[in-house]
Amino acid sequence: MKKFFQERMKRYQKKMQRYLKYVVNDHFALTMTFLVGGIGLYYSDMLKTLPENFTLGAMLVLIIWLAALPFGQFASLAKPADMVFLLPKEKQMREYLSEGLKYSCYFPFAALLLIGGAMMPLVVVSTGQSFSTFIWYLLTLWCLKFSQLLIQRMSLFQDMEKATKNASLLWWIISMGTLALCLFIYPVIGLILAVLQNFLFYNLCWKNMHAPIDWEKMIAVEQHRLHRLYRFFNLFTDVPEISAQIKRRKAMDGLLQRIPYDTKNTYLYLYARRLIRGTEFSGLYLRLIVIGGLLLFFIPERWFALAIGGLFIYLIGFQLLPLYNQFQYVVIAQLYPIRSEQKIQAMQKLLSLLLVVTALLFSGISLLALESWRDSLIVIAGYFAVTGIFLKFYLPYRLKKLSD
Structure with a gap:
């Protein structure tokens, strides 16, 4: 199943690269240069005006990081035909979904790296900590995101609606507390808590969970994820997989x-x-x-x-x-x-x-x-x-x- 997922992932990446060449073009590069440059200049000038130990800045960083954590969904790469052809392999699907979890980490981890790095100057001004603490913040954000992906994977199994809601609520509480410890006390303490909650959610959402797969939900969630991607690509080029809706208005x-x-x-x-x-x-x-x-x-x-x-x-x-x-x-x-x-x-x-x-x-x-x-x-x-x-x-x- 591991090899099967890797083959499917290669085909998926090839398809995405075909669309990305229409997105990442000269116009996109020019736009991002002006946008990032302008925001960076304004951000730099704003930081110079802030006083030391600017507590409100730490609160703003906490809100931005909490808002950034949901970026990226679990990608199962499931297809509608899997409900028929992969059903006899359901016991081996846990290995397939484990590969899906690894693949699902790439985009959100990269996004958190950029967002975390962009917020570090404000963290330094607000908390007085050094830039060297960035590695602890980054590892903490990655651990928290990994746990959320574990919860999303658990939601693809049958009769897991209530468990998913409870786990998500617990995850939000732990994430808020962990990031608050990092910003207002010491980053290493928050990292230790983030690692411990990884073990907690791994046991709750995977190791001790033996429910059968909800094939219809897994396929529907993946199709919804792809639809959002295609809608974004459709802003730059025609996408056969998506059709525009017509409203009377x-x-x-x-x-x-x-x-x-x-x-x-x-x-x-x-x-x-x-x-x-x-x-x-x-x-x-x-x-x-x-x-x-x-x-x-x-x-x-x-x-x-x-x-x-x-x-x-x-x-x-x-x-x-x-x-x-x-x-x-x-x-x-x-x-x-x-x-x-x-x-x-x-x-x-x-x-x-x-x-x-x-x-x-x-x-x-x-x-x-x-x-x-x-x-x-x-x-x-x-x-x-x-x-x-x-x-x-x-x-x-x-x-x-x-x-x-």
């Missing part, structure tokens, strides 16, 4: 009725209707506006606010570009007696409206967040400059490339 009919009933607006109506009633692009647009708006609301520095706002305006425009090819393979649309240039013009009109609305929203938020009118005017001018550059230069180039 009758309240939005008034917006569609504002488009003049004319042949020259055919594609403008189609694109607007697809945007409003399809969850794929409308959800993406709203999520980016909400995330960008929340970030801008807590940024009081003008250049950082300008960089973040401009970045999100670019991201919104770039992520909505695949809307252009939504009707490319629709036969009835190809039969329309309409020039192909109308598609480009319609896309330019729709994106112009969406990006101008975004710039206006971000401008209003910046007016509230920034202290001086001068800074606000500079940031607002920057938002509309980014919008204009995107619409005037970048958008025609990308649309021409998509049409070719």
Whole structure:
């Protein structure tokens, strides 16, 4: 079963790498460079203003680490056909799930390494401890995450709902107490407690647990995990495994009725209707506006606010570009007696409206967040400059490339 899991894992990784090449591209690298650089600069300047033994900072670190612990789920890589073909091997499935536990540690352990390292400067300022204690914090976070994965694996067995809820509640209490000991007393004490709770959950959730596998639940949990991954990849490329949902959204009919009933607006109506009633692009647009708006609301520095706002305006425009090819393979649309240039013009009109609305929203938020009118005017001018550059230069180039 160990070899079987490794073969399945290789096929899974190969598939994920095929999608990742569309995510980790030049645009992603540029975006992350600006985002991480800006946040890092703001974070560094903020740390210089904090007093020594800043207790509130330790509380903030505790909250962030507790929020980071649930990152990453148990990956069983189970398939719907396993319910039939692997049922005779149920006794050997414990070895298979043990391999799944090892594989499930990679992503959350890497995420905790980055998050834990990012929080260490604040830990040093807040507690007076040295950077050398990072290894104790990291091992503690890893031990706590490992225990949560043990609980998630236990939930895949029959009649384990109540046991899973009780174990999860106990895990949260222990995690909070362990991290509090690390931050407010001494990291090694928290690490010892984290190691001990690993033994506790291993015995409760695996060694002394002999229930049969709940095949339907295991497959459903894995399919849900994959669906969330595919939804993320679908922001960058078409994913055959996921299909967008269509919602009526009758309240939005008034917006569609504002488009003049004319042949020259055919594609403008189609694109607007697809945007409003399809969850794929409308959800993406709203999520980016909400995330960008929340970030801008807590940024009081003008250049950082300008960089973040401009970045999100670019991201919104770039992520909505695949809307252009939504009707490319629709036969009835190809039969329309309409020039192909109308598609480009319609896309330019729709994106112009969406990006101008975004710039206006971000401008209003910046007016509230920034202290001086001068800074606000500079940031607002920057938002509309980014919008204009995107619409005037970048958008025609990308649309021409998509049409070719």
